[in-house]
Amino acid sequence: MSPPELVAREGDLLLAALPAGARFIALDGGGQCWSSEELARRLAGWRQNGQDVAFAIGGADGLSRAVLGHANGILSIGAMTWPHLLVRVMLLEQLYRAQQILAGHPYHRE
Numbered sequence: 402m403s404p405p406e407l408v409a410r411e412g413d414l415l416l417a418a419l420p421a422g423a424r425f426i427a428l429d430g431g432g433q434c435w436s437s438e439e440l441a442r443r444l445a446g447w448r449q450n451g452q453d454v455a456f457a458i459g460g461a462d463g464l465s466r467a468v469l470g471h472a473n474g475i476l477s478i479g480a481m482t483w484p485h486l487l488v489r490v491m492l493l494e495q496l497y498r499a500q501q502i503l504a505g506h507p508y509h510r511e
Contacts, residue, residue, distance in 0.1 A: 456476075
């Protein structure tokens with residue numbers, strides 16, 4: 402398969418795996434940059450509304466147009482290029498940080 406075909410196939414698999422009714426956030430370099438505090442505020446709002454949240458991190462060639470078009474939001478972790486496996490850890494750390502912000506824990510220093 403060619404890289405565009407692989408991206409399309411991966412996109413189909415990602416969309417098929419989305420939990421029904423979940424807020425869907427795609428990670429892409431062309432997305433919005435949120436601060437840790439903004440991520441925490443958004444997570445708090447979604448939690449308050451009883452919404453599950455799903456994040457999608459693409460492979461080396463990015464996410465398909467279908468995935469980006471289906472997303473409720475597109476998040477960028479910066480203008481630099483990151484290995485997609487490292488992005489998983491970076492997203493996990495930011496989710497942990499957001500939880501700590503919401504809990505009032507001193508882990509996060511403004």
